[in-house]
Amino acid sequence: MSFVYGRKSFVEVAEDFARLLDEFQRLLVKHGSNTNVRNTKLGFYERQLKEISSLPNQDAAMLASIVTRYNLLNRLFPRPENIKIKDADLMKLLEGASDLQEKGQEYNDTFFELSMALRFLPSEKATVNLDMTTICDVIVNEELAVECKYLHGIKGLRPNLSKGLKQLDERVEKKLASYGFVALDLSALVDHQKIWNFAQSVFSEFLGVYAKLEERNKLAAGGILQHATKDKNFEKIISSFVSLQIESIFYGELGDHEVEKMSKHCLGVLFQCSVDLVFEHDEELLPVSIRAMNYFINPSIPASQHDEIRHAIKNLASGI
Numbered sequence: 001m002s003f004v005y006g007r008k009s010f011v012e013v014a015e016d017f018a019r020l021l022d023e024f025q026r027l028l029v030k031h032g033s034n035t036n037v038r039n040t041k042l043g044f045y046e047r048q049l050k051e052i053s054s055l056p057n058q059d060a061a062m063l064a065s066i067v068t069r070y071n072l073l074n075r076l077f078p079r080p081e082n083i084k085i086k087d088a089d090l091m092k093l094l095e096g097a098s099d100l101q102e103k104g105q106e107y108n109d110t111f112f113e114l115s116m117a118l119r120f121l122p123s124e125k126a127t128v129n130l131d132m133t134t135i136c137d138v139i140v141n142e143e144l145a146v147e148c149k150y151l152h153g154i155k156g157l158r159p160n161l162s163k164g165l166k167q168l169d170e171r172v173e174k175k176l177a178s179y180g181f182v183a184l185d186l187s188a189l190v191d192h193q194k195i196w197n198f199a200q201s202v203f204s205e206f207l208g209v210y211a212k213l214e215e216r217n218k219l220a221a222g223g224i225l226q227h228a229t230k231d232k233n234f235e236k237i238i239s240s241f242v243s244l245q246i247e248s249i250f251y252g253e254l255g256d257h258e259v260e261k262m263s264k265h266c267l268g269v270l271f272q273c274s275v276d277l278v279f280e281h282d283e284e285l286l287p288v289s290i291r292a293m294n295y296f297i298n299p300s301i302p303a304s305q306h307d308e309i310r311h312a313i314k315n316l317a318s319g320i
Contacts, residue, residue, distance in 0.1 A: 010287065013064060014049045016071040021046060023077035024094065027087060037094065042070065044098035057278045057285070058196065062100040064287035065276035069111070075118060083121075085114070085132040112150040112185045113137045116270075119316040136171045145171040145180030146270075152188055157253040160184070161269065165261045172265045183270040190245045190273050199238050203279050206234050225281040229288060238277075242292045246273050250296070259299065267309055268297040270316075 025037045037043060045067055052060050076083065076090070089110055096107045117130045117138045131139040138146040147167045149160040164182035171177050206228040213219050219227055228234060250271045262268075272293035279286050295313050297306055 010049065010052055010064070010285070013067055013071065013287070014046075016074060017042075017046060017049065017067050020071055020074050020077070023074070024090075027090060031087060031091070035094075040094045041096060041098035042094060045070075048100075053285070057280060059100055060285060061196075061276040061278040061287060064278065065274065065289050066100070068287070068289050069115070069274070072118065073114070075121070082127050083117075083130045083132075085117075085130075089114075089132065108185070108188070109148075109150045112183075113148045116146055116148050116183050122315075134176055135174075136167070136176050139171075139177055143178050145177035146183050147171070147180065148183045148185070150185040150188070154189055154249070154253065157184070157186075157189075157250075158255060158258060161254075161258050162261060165258070165263070165266060168266055169263050179265045179267055181267055181270050183272070184250070185273065186246050186249050186271055187273040187275075189249050190242075190275070192275065195242060195245060195275055196277065198241050199277050200279075202234065202237050203228065206231055207281060223281075223284070225279060225284055225286055228281075229279055229286060238290065239292065242273070242275055242290055243294065246271060246292060247294060250294070254296070262298045262300060264300065266298050267301065268295055270295050270313065 021037050021042055024042065028035050028037060038046065045063065048055070048063050049067060052063060055063065070093070073090075073093070076085070079085075092110045093107055093114075096105045099105070113132065117132055117140075120128050120130060120138075120140050122128060129141050131142070136145045137148040140146065145168055147164040149156075149164050151157055151160060161182060161184065164184075168180050168182060171180065207224060210219065210224045210228045210231075213227075214224055250269075270293060272291065275290040275292070277288045277290065279288060293313075293316065295310075297309055301309070
């Protein structure tokens with residue numbers, strides 16, 4: 001299981017988002033569109049950010065998560081030479097309703113493909129070539145194919161996995177890649193209210209501990225809210241609970257039929273979800289985004305190669 005546990009102030013999030021909207025506006029102008037990006041759903045989210053303190057905490061969490069996900073697309077502006085993507089696919093992300101309950105919207109299909117591609121960009125200076133202009137969702141270094149499926153309902157897990165496995169073999173047959181993964185996004189399938197309630201309960205316990213430490217002048221600068229949410233034990237408890245949720249969904253649906261369909265070209269299946277949380281103390285709000293990813297390695301692959309595959313997958317945690 002790999003996790004990204006991110007936090008930024010609302011001010012930083014808003015500044016990054018304004019910059020992204022300016023980039024999208026330039027993209028629209030480039031293609032002769034008269035659309036004002038601030039009249040799209042992104043403009044709605046930007047206006048909501050200015051009123052975020054008046055939103056219920058769960059709405060604030062969803063808004064922060066949506067905006068944070070979009071902000072990471074700033075990595076595509078200006079477009080690096082090693083990333084091939086159609087402008088039309090980027091502009092698809094402007095489509096859809098301005099709804100905070102956005103995990104079921106169709107644009108998530110395109111967004112998931114982008115997010116998975118960006119996971120393969122290393123933080124170090126090494127260059128990775130990404131191609132999203134072929135019939136395959138993502139091609140990495142002309143070698144590895146990734147077929148992405150954003151699931152809108154639990155009944156779609158098995159058929160979408162089977163479809164992805166078939167597509168993976170077709171990509172190899174057409175010599176677009178030599179091997180690859182099927183990637184599933186389970187964000188629309190997890191019980192977000194259940195995770196929210198659990199996280200708030202755990203946070204309350206940690207808040208009590210740090211409040212006592214503050215009373216005894218045992219805390220360094222930073223405040224109770226920052227100390228409680230940065231506690232490694234706190235992060236571990238929350239991440240383990242999210243891990244349990246996505247593993248129970250995936251393994252509850254995975255059948256022998258799908259496993260038998262995994263050819264020698266399939267390294268395995270990646271499955272992930274994103275969770276939106278906000279923690280509050282003394283009228284201060286802290287948005288926390290959790291992106292969890294786990295994997296299932298093709299059992300037909302020799303055990304001697306499993307460690308190498310696991311290491312490669314864990315390095316993907318730093319992505320979008």
